[in-house]
Structures are given as C-alpha cells and as structure tokens.
Amino acid sequence: MTAKEPAMPSDAPSAIGRPGSYSKGVARRQEILDRAIEVFQERGADGTSLRRIAGAIGVSHAALLHYFDSREQLLVAVYEHAEKRRDETVVDQPEPERGIDIMIEAANANIEVPGLVQLYSTLVAASLEADAGPSREYFTARFERVREDLEQRLRREQAEGRMRADVDVRHVAALIVAASDGLQIQWLLEPSVELQASLETFGRLLAP
Amino acid sequence: MTAKEPAMPSDAPSAIGRPGSYSKGVARRQEILDRAIEVFQERGADGTSLRRIAGAIGVSHAALLHYFDSREQLLVAVYEHAEKRRDETVVDQPEPERGIDIMIEAANANIEVPGLVQLYSTLVAASLEADAGPSREYFTARFERVREDLEQRLRREQAEGRMRADVDVRHVAALIVAASDGLQIQWLLEPSVELQASLETFGRLLAP
DSSP states (O other): OOTTSOOOOTTOGGGSSOTTHHHHHHHHHHHHHHHHHHHHHHHOSTTOOHHHHHHHHTSOHHHHHHHOSSHHHHHHHHHHHHHHHHHHHTTTSOOOSSHHHHHHHHHHHHHHSTTHHHHHHHHHHHHHHOSSSHHHHHHHHHHHHHHHHHHHHHHHHHHTTSSOSSSOHHHHHHHHHHHHHHHHHHHHHOTTSOHHHHHHHHHHHHOO | OOTTSOOOOTTOGGGSSSTTHHHHHHHHHHHHHHHHHHHHHHHOSTTOOHHHHHHHHTSOHHHHHHHOSSHHHHHHHHHHHHHHHHHHHTTTSOOOSSHHHHHHHHHHHHHHSTTHHHHHHHHHHHHHHOSSSHHHHHHHHHHHHHHHHHHHHHHHHHHTTSSOSSSOHHHHHHHHHHHHHHHHHHHHHOTTSOHHHHHHHHHHHHOO
C-alpha cells in the first residue's frame, strides 16, 4: 500500500453493488489497521489526529472516515487488531492449566508487542473520561468477558482442589486482571519490576 | 509546598524585589490548582488545551504559563494537589495496621474524589507514551516510593508473624499497588466490581 493508491471514500462507485466489494472492503480495513499499528508504534497514540494518521498511513482523510467514524473508534479497532495478531503468535502452544498462568502468558505476550500496553492504557483512560463512546463500550465489555472467563476457570480449579477454597472467585478474578494490567504499566516505567515472578507469587498465594 | 515542587521562575516580575511576593505566588498557584481541579471534574482531562483551561479558570494563558510550563505539567500538579487534599480528609484517623489496609483506605478515598482516578489514568497513560516529561518522571518516582513504603511495612509484618513468610515482599508490594490501581478502574466501568471486598480478599491471601 502506498500513498499513491486511490482512496475509497464512502460514496465511491467501486464499493457499491459489485460482487466481492464487501470482502474487498474488509480486506482494505485490515490493511489500514496493519499499517495503523505501525504508525502508533512509531508515534504513540497521544496527540495524533485522524487527519495525521490518514496522512501517515497513506490514505485520504475521507477514506479513513469510510471505515472508522472517529479517531477513538480507529484506536479501539487498532487495539483489537493488534491483540488478535498477538494471539496468533501463541496459538500453537498448549493452553496452561491454571487461570493465572493464562494471564501470565498474555501479559508476557503483551509487553513483546511495541506500543500495545501504551495503547491499552490510553484507551482505558479514554473510557473513563466519557460516559459513552467506543472505548467505554469496548473496555466495559472486555473487562467483563475476561473476568467471567477467569471466574469459571477458578471455580473449576477450586472444585478440583487445585485452588484454595476459602476465597471468592469473583474477587480473585478481578484481582488477577487488575494485577496483570497494573504490573505491565509498572514494568514499562521500571523494568526492575518483576512482571512474571510477581504474577507467579500471586499464583502461589492461591495454592490450596 | 514540598521541596520537590518547582520554584517560581526567577524572571517572574511578581516574584522580584517585593516582600511577600514569593508566598503570594505560591498562594496564587494553589488558587489556580483549586480551580483547575473543578474544571477537570466538570470536563475531564481529555482534549482540554492549556488555553481553554486558562479561560475556564479565568486567568490569561500567559498567567497560566507563568506557573506551569505545559499542559502536562499543569495536569500533574492538579493530580498532586487533589491527592494532597484527599489525604487531608483522612488525616485524623488512626493509621491502619497492615499495608494492605492503608491501600484499601487510599483506594476508597480516591474513588470519593470525582475525576481523580480518571486523571490518574490519563497521566499514567501519558507517562507511558513519552520517554521523558512531567508525567513520566512523576509516576516513575511515585510508583517506586509507594512500592518501597509498602515493602517496608510488609517486611515488618512478616518479621512479626502477621504475614505469611513464604512470599517475596517486593512482588507482593508491586501486586498490591497494581491490584489497587486496576480495581479502581474496573469499579469505575462496572460498579458491581467489589473494590474493597476484593482487596480484603487479597489481605486474606496474605495471612500467615
């Protein structure tokens, strides 16, 4: 993809009524996201307008608005896309046994992707600033999904005697998610903070 | 005013040659911060330029630049100021016995101050986006200070048999800070997340 390539504004005839145009649109969206991830890794999310992002990606501002309603929606899509790519790198490994180990694996994978934790933090902060909007909706749902998945795993671990039974799994699930998020931030600011070993210590606290 | 706060610029006309002008400058700075906290509580930190903040506070842009070099420096000062005011509200209570209880008290006080957790999250995200700058310096130092204070308390608790001895206090300190930060965010997005009860569960995990 280069800057010379014609853009595809929402009223572009080429996108209307032809077979395959939908899947082409999807592919084009993926292309934009792939390139946008690189732009954010180079420049960071802070202070980058939709117009400047379009320029850096090499599409017109109108073309970008065809795929994303706002800068925030684009950033959320970039985050989702980057996370999906991250998951593809660990897909062949066997899933760890305990919930905490899954979170340790995810945290380690996160910090390997340049800019991912920064983008996550920027979007979480944006989700708190507004009562509604793309990041608010995305992160409210995402936190709930991750907590619930973890809760179910922890409940099984308790039932099978692999986790201490005297604590509420809802609390532990929220704590693990919080600890993992917070430690990635602390590690980015101070690499002597032991991300993996600290989460493993949490795992030891949960042993029966 | 603590030793860490920046002195007023030496070329400030109001700070030169008149008795009391330094303390007047300090008082004026406090006044600006008091008003700025209200502005941020009303509007959020996101997308607010220094010029708009000046307008909302009712001072000139030049006056604001006299006290703060940049929008980010002002935001960090607003956060510090708001946190100091928060601490004044709990100053008469006896200090809790355990490190985790001090963090629970702080977390509960944080979420009582409108906009404080939002501002914290925005500034932490900003600190990750840049290799240097006011928020990067402030939060790197702040995390280190909070972790070290907690570490010392936990070490004492271990020595006195009030905390289990088989875990590294450096890990536990980093975990508690991370858990407290992350849970405040989760609670803001989903009030059914039990902030205090979850941190108390962490406390139970640490019991000998």
